[in-house]
Every structure is written in C-alpha cells, then in structure tokens.
Amino acid sequence: MTDRVSLGQDFRRIAGALAVPVAVLLFWELLSVSGIFRPQVLSSPVAVAVRWFAYLAPTEAYNPKTYSWISWALSGELLSDTLASLGRVVVGCLIGGGLALPLGLLMGGSRRINRAFNPPLQFLRPIPPIAYIPLAILWFGLGNPPALFLIAIGAFFPVLINTIVGVRNVDSIYLRAALNLGADRLTVFRRIMVPAAMPYILAGARIGIGTGFICVIVAEMIAVNSGLGYRILEAREYLWSDKVIAGMFTIGLLGLGIDLCMNRLSAWLLRWHRGQEN
Amino acid sequence: MIAIAGVSKTYGTGMQAIPALQDIHLAIAPGEFVCLLGPSGCGKSSLLNIVAGFVKADAGQVLLDGKAVTKPGPDRGMVFQEYALFPWMTVEENVAFGLEIRGARPQDITPRVGSLLRSLGLAEFRKRYPKDLSGGLRQRVAIARIMALNPPVMLMDEPFGALDALTRRTLQDEMLRIWDASRKSVLFVTHSIEEALYLGTRVVVMTFRPGRIKRDIHIELPRPRNTSGRAFNELKREIEVLVMDEQARYSEAERLGRPG
Numbered sequence: 001m002t003d004r005v006s007l008g009q010d011f012r013r014i015a016g017a018l019a020v021p022v023a024v025l026l027f028w029e030l031l032s033v034s035g036i037f038r039p040q041v042l043s044s045p046v047a048v049a050v051r052w053f054a055y056l057a058p059t060e061a062y063n064p065k066t067y068s069w070i071s072w073a074l075s076g077e078l079l080s081d082t083l084a085s086l087g088r089v090v091v092g093c094l095i096g097g098g099l100a101l102p103l104g105l106l107m108g109g110s111r112r113i114n115r116a117f118n119p120p121l122q123f124l125r126p127i128p129p130i131a132y133i134p135l136a137i138l139w140f141g142l143g144n145p146p147a148l149f150l151i152a153i154g155a156f157f158p159v160l161i162n163t164i165v166g167v168r169n170v171d172s173i174y175l176r177a178a179l180n181l182g183a184d185r186l187t188v189f190r191r192i193m194v195p196a197a198m199p200y201i202l203a204g205a206r207i208g209i210g211t212g213f214i215c216v217i218v219a220e221m222i223a224v225n226s227g228l229g230y231r232i233l234e235a236r237e238y239l240w241s242d243k244v245i246a247g248m249f250t251i252g253l254l255g256l257g258i259d260l261c262m263n264r265l266s267a268w269l270l271r272w273h274r275g276q277e278n
Numbered sequence: 279m280i281a282i283a284g285v286s287k288t289y290g291t292g293m294q295a296i297p298a299l300q301d302i303h304l305a306i307a308p309g310e311f312v313c314l315l316g317p318s319g320c321g322k323s324s325l326l327n328i329v330a331g332f333v334k335a336d337a338g339q340v341l342l343d344g345k346a347v348t349k350p351g352p353d354r355g356m357v358f359q360e361y362a363l364f365p366w367m368t369v370e371e372n373v374a375f376g377l378e379i380r381g382a383r384p385q386d387i388t389p390r391v392g393s394l395l396r397s398l399g400l401a402e403f404r405k406r407y408p409k410d411l412s413g414g415l416r417q418r419v420a421i422a423r424i425m426a427l428n429p430p431v432m433l434m435d436e437p438f439g440a441l442d443a444l445t446r447r448t449l450q451d452e453m454l455r456i457w458d459a460s461r462k463s464v465l466f467v468t469h470s471i472e473e474a475l476y477l478g479t480r481v482v483v484m485t486f487r488p489g490r491i492k493r494d495i496h497i498e499l500p501r502p503r504n505t506s507g508r509a510f511n512e513l514k515r516e517i518e519v520l521v522m523d524e525q526a527r528y529s530e531a532e533r534l535g536r537p538g
C-alpha cells in the first residue's frame with residue numbers, strides 16, 4: 001500500500017522533472033522539421049543526437065593489431081577533445097590557484113603584505129581574463145601556453161579574494177585557544193588559519209574553476225587547435241550546426257561534471273563544517 | 279602558585295574610559311579552587327584574559343611561580359564558555375593538538391589522549407567532529423584538551439554557563455574529581471552563586487566599576503557539598519547580598535546607558 005503510494009509519488013516527481021525538457025525538445029524538433037530554418041542554422045535534436053554519437057565513436061575501424069580495445073574505444077574525437085579541454089582547465093587552475101592561495105594567505109594574515117600587494121591587484125582585477133588574449137598570444141605564441149595563462153588568470157582572482165576574506169574572518173577564539181595550547185605563529189597559520197578559512201577558499205576555487213572553464217573555451221576558439229572550443233568553431237566553418245550543438249552540449253556536460261567533482265571534494269574536505277550536509 | 283599582583287586595566291580613554299579592573303591582588307595556591315563572582319561587566323573575563331596572557335594589564339603583573347607572565351602559554355590552560363574546540367579536528371585530534379605541536383612523539387600522544395578520553399567518558403566519541411557533540415560533551419573535550427598538557431593552572435570562564443542544569447552538575451562533579459586528583463590551581467568565573475559555593479575552596483566577589491575584590495571568602499563546607507543543607511544556604515544568602523549590591527550598581531549603569 002505505502003509502496004504503491006511512494007511509487008506513484010516517484011513517478012510524479014520524475015514526470016515533473018522531465019516535463020519541461022521534453023516539451024522544449026518537442027518544440028525544437030517541430031521547429032526544425034517545419035522547414036522554417038535551414039538545417040545548417042538549426043538542426044533537429046535527433047540530428048544532434050546522431051551527430052553526438054558519431055562524434056563520440058572512434059574514427060577508424062577496430063584493428064586489434066595496432067590498438068588495444070580500450071584505446072580504440074577511447075579514440076573518438078569527442079573524448080580526445082574533452083580530455084584536452086579538461087586537462088587545460090585542471091593545469092591552468094592549479095597554476096592560478098596555486099599562486100593565489102599562498103598570496104591570499106599572506107595578504108589575509110599580514111597587514112603589511114596586504115598594503116604592498118593590494119593596490120596593483122585591485123587595479124588588475126577588473127580586467128576580464130579574455131582581454132589578456134592578445135597579450136597572451138604575443139607573449140606565448142599559439143597552443144597551450146596562452147590558454148593556460150588565460151585560465152590561470154581566470155582562476156587566480158576568485159581564489160585570491162576568497163582566501164583573503166577567509167583568513168580575515170577566522171574567529172579569534174580559535175587563535176586564542178591555539179595560543180593557549182602553546183602554538184607559535186607558524187603553527188597557528190598552518191593548523192588554524194588555513195583550515196578555518198577552508199570553506200571560503202573552496203568557494204573561491206569553485207568560482208575560479210568556473211571562470212577557468214569559460215577561459216578554456218575562449219582560448220581554444222582563438223589560440224589552440226584542439227579541444228571542445230576549437231571543435232565547435234571548426235564545425236561552424238563547415239556549417240554543421242548539429243555538431244556545433246553537440247559540442248556545446250558536451251561543454252555543458254563537462255562543466256557539470258567538474259562542478260559535481262568539486263562539490264564532492266568540498267563536502268569531504270568540509271565534513272567537519274556545520275553548514276555542510278553530508 | 280599563581281599570583282595576580284596589583285593588576286589594573288582601563289579600556290578606552292577620556293570620557294569613554296571604562297575602569298574594568300583596579301588594583302587586583304589575588305594569589306591561588308596549588309590545590310585551591312577560586313570562584314570569581316560578580317555582575318556582568320565587572321571585569322571577570324578581563325582578569326582571566328590577563329592571566330592567560332591574551333590581554334596586557336595597564337599596571338601590575340601576573341606571576342607564575344614567581345616569574346612574570348608575558349604571553350599565552352600552555353602552563354595556564356583555559357576553558358572558554360564558547361568551547362572554542364577546533365571544528366575541523368575530531369575529538370581525538372583536538373585533545374592531541376597541544377601535545378603534537380609541542381613535539382611529543384606519537385607513541386606518547388596516543389596512550390595519553392586515550393586515557394584522558396576514557397576518564398572523561400569520551401572514548402566512543404573519539405572520531406566525531408565537535409559539530410556532532412552536545413554542549414556538555416564539547417566542554418568535556420575542552421577540559422581534556424588542556425588536561426593533556428597537565429597545566430599547573432586552569433582558567434575557566436563560565437565554562438558551564440550554556441549547559442542545562444543536569445549536565446552542569448555532572449560536569450561540576452567531573453571538574454571536582456579532576457581538581458581533587460591533580461591539585462591544580464583553578465580560577466573559575468561564574469554567574470551562579472550556587473555553582474561558586476558548590477565548587478570553590480574560596481569565593482571571590484568583585485565590585486562593579488571599577489572592578490575590585492570586594493570579599494574573599496574561604497569556604498570550609500565539607501565535600502561533597504549539599505546544596506540544600508543549612509550551612510550551604512546561609513552562606514549562599516550572605517554572598518547573595520554582596521553580589522546583589524554590585525548587581526544594583528550594574529543595573530543603574532545600564533539604566534544610564536553605559537551597559538557592561
């Protein structure tokens with residue numbers, strides 16, 4: 001009896017969640033089969049789906065002599081593009097965040113350091129990372145270096161700002177407790193300030209990765225010959241709107257995946273935190 | 279032996295100056311349990327913070343075994359009303375922290391922490407984070423955390439103020455047990471006259487603005503103390519009069535818009 005009720009509720013919940021997407025897809029399908037738009041401009045959802053699978057599938061036929069089965073299955077264009085973009089985001093964010101974290105800790109912890117670094121940083125911060133593209137290409141040429149530079153800049157400021165705020169907001173009662181237990185300045189910094197500021201730092205990292213993700217797509221459209229950003233721009237030149245949309249869809253999935261991973265990571269790192277559900 | 283010698287403290291200057299403490303003299307021998315009573319804002323926390331080394335006195339000094347105290351240190355273990363446990367550390371890690379940063383070897387830390395947790399009834403909560411503990415358990419951890427360093431002096435600022443009556447009594451008994459076994463000097467701030475009388479070998483009543491020592495009463499009642507006994511309640515009434523006088527001056531200050 002109760003089973004049936006909860007089953008009915010489940011069904012209604014799923015139906016409720018699917019209603020809008022299904023309606024949108026139907027409307028889109030109708031729009032594209034009606035012939036109002038040419039398929040080069042707006043291809044149908046079915047065509048996009050077909051194209052997405054084709055994009056995913058390996059380009060060459062399976063040949064056990066040259067490849068192992070696994071590497072053949074993963075040799076599709078979509079996967080190599082996704083991995084290229086993902087790799088750039090990860091490396092770029094590690095560079096940007098890796099520079100911002102220590103600087104933010106120092107700036108949050110010391111008034112003197114803050115006074116020295118704050119004015120130039122406040123001046124640079126409003127410049128959108130995208131505006132660095134010309135300079136990045138002049139400095140680093142084409143390929144990975146300018147892309148990583150851009151992503152690092154995109155990730156740098158959110159991590160920096162949040163780290164500073166996080167350190168400033170550490171409740172002084174923890175500092176007192178640590179000093180009372182005999183902690184010196186370095187210990188206070190490492191064992192108290194850093195973990196106490198962690199909720200802010202992780203929030204900054206999440207924003208930073210989001211910015212880095214925007215930057216990787218833009219950088220690939222302009223300065224690199226691989227990755228999802230490059231691929232959708234290439235598809236546009238051939239007027240393959242289905243592949244453009246399939247690529248965008250993949251970008252969305254990758255962004256969602258990165259965000260989910262970050263969510264998991266911060267839930268684990270902040271398992272001690274009151275505000276965190278786990 | 280911890281001695282407070284002529285300590286004064288004024289916050290602010292000019293018209294806004296608040297004379298929080300004035301010429302406080304108080305010596306606490308090992309094995310003495312001194313309870314500090316007084317209305318809100320009379321400077322109890324200020325005094326504790328000066329002894330702990332968090333706040334500098336304007337005049338006078340604090341001497342631990344004859345040596346002047348200049349900064350916070352583990353020889354004066356402090357228990358805060360707000361618990362102040364490190365929320366990112368488990369119960370076990372909180373208690374081990376002091377030993378760890380002092381450079382103790384892991385093989386020495388583990389048994390010491392284990393036995394402390396057991397003696398305070400915390401063994402089964404070892405791996406929990408503070409957010410998952412009740413107030414009473416948190417305060418046990420806070421006590422265990424400073425006990426790990428075996429300080430000669432314990433400073434407690436209304437440690438049980440936020441607890442319900444039953445938990446409070448349990449922790450008071452626990453505290454008495456620890457103090458009795460270790461004969462530390464304890465300086466314990468409370469708002470509750472009954473708590474002061476239940477715990478203290480001495481009850482010190484402070485005046486309000488400037489904060490001075492009004493009375494220093496030795497409590498000779500036998501232990502365990504019976505809170506409903508006649509002697510207990512006679513003393514309680516006597517101290518109540520002293521405290522209420524100061525409380526009236528506090529209320530007056532509050533009415534005039536200079537609350538504590």
Ligand SMILES: Nc1ncnc2c1ncn2[C@@H]1O[C@H](COP(=O)(O)OP(=O)(O)OP(=O)(O)O)[C@@H](O)[C@H]1O
Nearest residue numbers: 289296298317318319320321322323324325537538
């Ligand atoms: N950092 C500070 N700056 C300015 N005034 C302060 C500061 N700390 C305390 N005071 C003032 O000094 C007085 C004594 O404060 P203190 O906290 O020591 O009182 P208390 O006896 O602990 O009060 P309570 O019972 O409310 O905890 C109060 O009037 C308070 O407003």
Ligand SMILES: [Mg+2]
Nearest residue numbers: 322323324435
């Ligand atoms: Mg106080």
